[in-house]
Amino acid sequence: MSEMLLELDSLRRSFGKRVAVDNLSLSIRRGEIFGLLGPNGAGKSTAFHLLTGLLAADSGQVIFDGVALSPTDPRLRRRLGVVFQEPSLDDKLTGLENLQLGAALYGLRGRHAAKRIAEMSALVELTDRLHDPVEQYSGGMKRRLEIARVLLHRPDMLILDEPGRGIDQPTQRRIWEQLIELNRREKLTVLLTTHQPDEAEHCHRLAILDEGRLIACDSPDALKRCVGGDVIALESEHLDQIWPIVQRDFSTARRIENQIVVEVPRGHEVIPRLVEKLPAGVLRSVELRRPTLGDVFLHLTGRGLGATA
Amino acid sequence: MTEQVLTLETPAAPTPAHAERPSTGSRRPFDKLRADGGLWRLNWATVSVLVVRDLKRFFRQKSRVIGALVQPVIFWLVIGSGLGASFRIPGAEQVSYVQYFFPGIVMLVVLFTSIFTTMSVIEDRHKGFLQAVLVAPSSRVALVLGKTLGGVAIALCQAALFLTLMFFAGYHPRTVDWPLCVAILLFASIGLSSFGFAIAWWLDSTQGYHVVMSVLLLPLWILSGAMFPLRGASPIIGWLMRGNPMAYIVSGLRRALSAEQFSAISEASSSVTLELTVVIGFAAVALALAVFSCTGKRRKP
Numbered sequence: 001m002s003e004m005l006l007e008l009d010s011l012r013r014s015f016g017k018r019v020a021v022d023n024l025s026l027s028i029r030r031g032e033i034f035g036l037l038g039p040n041g042a043g044k045s046t047a048f049h050l051l052t053g054l055l056a057a058d059s060g061q062v063i064f065d066g067v068a069l070s071p072t073d074p075r076l077r078r079r080l081g082v083v084f085q086e087p088s089l090d091d092k093l094t095g096l097e098n099l100q101l102g103a104a105l106y107g108l109r110g111r112h113a114a115k116r117i118a119e120m121s122a123l124v125e126l127t128d129r130l131h132d133p134v135e136q137y138s139g140g141m142k143r144r145l146e147i148a149r150v151l152l153h154r155p156d157m158l159i160l161d162e163p164g165r166g167i168d169q170p171t172q173r174r175i176w177e178q179l180i181e182l183n184r185r186e187k188l189t190v191l192l193t194t195h196q197p198d199e200a201e202h203c204h205r206l207a208i209l210d211e212g213r214l215i216a217c218d219s220p221d222a223l224k225r226c227v228g229g230d231v232i233a234l235e236s237e238h239l240d241q242i243w244p245i246v247q248r249d250f251s252t253a254r255r256i257e258n259q260i261v262v263e264v265p266r267g268h269e270v271i272p273r274l275v276e277k278l279p280a281g282v283l284r285s286v287e288l289r290r291p292t293l294g295d296v297f298l299h300l301t302g303r304g305l306g307a308t309a
Numbered sequence: 310m311t312e313q314v315l316t317l318e319t320p321a322a323p324t325p326a327h328a329e330r331p332s333t334g335s336r337r338p339f340d341k342l343r344a345d346g347g348l349w350r351l352n353w354a355t356v357s358v359l360v361v362r363d364l365k366r367f368f369r370q371k372s373r374v375i376g377a378l379v380q381p382v383i384f385w386l387v388i389g390s391g392l393g394a395s396f397r398i399p400g401a402e403q404v405s406y407v408q409y410f411f412p413g414i415v416m417l418v419v420l421f422t423s424i425f426t427t428m429s430v431i432e433d434r435h436k437g438f439l440q441a442v443l444v445a446p447s448s449r450v451a452l453v454l455g456k457t458l459g460g461v462a463i464a465l466c467q468a469a470l471f472l473t474l475m476f477f478a479g480y481h482p483r484t485v486d487w488p489l490c491v492a493i494l495l496f497a498s499i500g501l502s503s504f505g506f507a508i509a510w511w512l513d514s515t516q517g518y519h520v521v522m523s524v525l526l527l528p529l530w531i532l533s534g535a536m537f538p539l540r541g542a543s544p545i546i547g548w549l550m551r552g553n554p555m556a557y558i559v560s561g562l563r564r565a566l567s568a569e570q571f572s573a574i575s576e577a578s579s580s581v582t583l584e585l586t587v588v589i590g591f592a593a594v595a596l597a598l599a600v601f602s603c604t605g606k607r608r609k610p
Contacts, residue, residue, distance in 0.1 A: 052444045053443075053444065054440075054443055054444065074348060074351070074446035074447070074448075075446075077444060077445060077446040078446045080444070082441075082444040084436075084440050084441075086435070086436035086437070086440075087436075088436075088437060088438055088439070088440035088441040089437075089438060089441075090362060090366070090437070090438040092365070092366045092369050092370065093362065093365060093366070097365070100358075101358050101362060101438075101441075102441065104354045104355070104357075104358040105351075105354070105355055105358065105441065105442060105445040105446075105447065106351075106445060106446065107347060107350065107351045107354060107446075109354070149441070150441075
């Protein structure tokens, strides 16, 4: 049994002239939570579609558990649980019927299927809503039902496309608690795509994608260490006015959206000096923080995670 | 931010909880599926759950059931009674238009139901249940068969409901050739559902689908002999009608519903064998087209 559960070897896919995924190579260890982080259009979703066999790659291969397999191979698909961005549930059917359908698609039948359905619906805390039509579920309930459905056949790996998109913060937290619990208790390997730094923090390791290319891959802490010390973020309605002043003193300063972001070693010492130099009343806010994964992305690419959204 | 649960450097050794897991998961050897023939069973399970799903969805949406029935009934009664006064078939004056029009309307019910059922593929595929089927281990042929047979099942239910109105059109169940009637309806709905699936897969937009419906399918239906007989039509129309599979479906239905009426109004050259051959051929070609479009190499997601 190899240490790596899934390896992507030089995957490439283009649409016309645009290369959506460019020579992507990754190794995902057994039992880890691995994230693909990048802004919209970075190639995360294409990578997700290549891996789930919904798109064919131009070149490259997928190696699962040491065996090179086509992503459409049923032997591989049996061992993956795939959660889409848009719920792939049937609204007109009840939660239970959706789970039964999911079980049948993976060859689970009879008493075994019923037992798994009971276990998984309890895990996502939906047991007492199983007989309601899914159209009456909230967004978060749908996502949880979907997670329950893809776990029925005991996949080795869960693949989620933007699990946090379109659901509120508390629900997102609850889903993450369940995912982390599953990862710990069942040693379930989790691979997800996200453009949200908060969500990426939950990952053991992260691959940062930009314009189809892998630009960094490490643990969130290690990635954050590549940003020097602290981050100061200035918000102002008069960015044009203060930008030359900040730029003169700080070569690392960057402008994104409505902010100026500066990476400095000892932020608390820098702030008084910096603010002193700016004309009175131009700043709306000054924030001093430890680097976030959003700052890491900015450091590596010069752009914000939300910038190309 | 939540605390990290696992350390990164050491891949975790299997815990007791892990070891207790039944062998349905990670212990399954890669070649197991092929060896135990599990794939066949899986594909059949997929086909059947898709058919059952379509039936459940259909009967749960009362408006769909009613809409699919009431529209043809209104069509039949309004056009039937409107044209009835002036419509006379030479040599078969005893056949009223409402009676003449009935097999064509049965065909229309099958056409509408088959096409609109498989049209759901368009939406389902990008943000619905079909995504889950597309990443499941079963083959895409199972998906095509499941969706198509779902359309067939609903179309046959609707046709059966509509056929209960045959008394009002002057037909009687005793004189109906049921095996022929069922065969024609079955293969017609297989052909139309598959055709609907194929164009849904290619077109990828509901608007495009409506264009195909109004530019191709409805004209083909009008030219099928459903509304006016082939005999006496202009040579071009006659030629179009002869190349139209729906013409053979309508002709076969008319023959099945009343042989007597059929012989009074139809051309002598038509035969049961020809009608069945064309209808079965149409079903086979359309099904092949659906499978081909869904399993193509560089397919869209």
